[in-house]
Each structure stands twice: as C-alpha cells, then as structure tokens.
Amino acid sequence: MSLEERVAALARLAGQKIVSVMLGEKLPHLIVAFESGSVFFLNGYTPLYKCWTLSTVGRDQGNGWQIVSVDLVRP
Numbered sequence: 001m002s003l004e005e006r007v008a009a010l011a012r013l014a015g016q017k018i019v020s021v022m023l024g025e026k027l028p029h030l031i032v033a034f035e036s037g038s039v040f041f042l043n044g045y046t047p048l049y050k051c052w053t054l055s056t057v058g059r060d061q062g063n064g065w066q067i068v069s070v071d072l073v074r075p
Contacts, residue, residue, distance in 0.1 A: 010040075012038075013034060013038060013040060016034040016035060016036050016038065017034065017035040018032055018033070018034055018035075019033050019034060019035050020032075020033045021033075023044075024044055027044045027045045028044035029041065029042065029043060029044040029045070030042040030044060
C-alpha cells in the first residue's frame, strides 16, 4: 500500500472498540484486535532497537493508559 493508503487504513480504526491487545512472546510485536474484526499489527523487531509507545487520549488527566516497549539491542 502507498503511504496515503496506510494512513487512511489506520485512520479508519479511530473510534473503534478494542476487544484485545496482545504482545509477542519473544519480540515486542503489538497486536490490537477491534470489534469490527480489523487487526492492527505493529512490528516490534529491528536489528538495532525495539521501541514504540501506545497511549489513549486523556492519559495526562489520569483516565487513560499507556504501553511502552523499549529494548536496546547491543551488538
């Protein structure tokens, strides 16, 4: 998909109900399943580092959540 198509697909997930969130067992892949049946997959692998952050709107007011994955891979 082109960048525009990928951004549009991601935007269509906004506001959908999340039914499950899973993390990979050996690598920090993030898998988010939505009520609509759509699935968001975030690749948690790179040969240099693993790093991503996911949070909800309103987290700074104390009514949300945040998931962070950070792991520096040393050669």
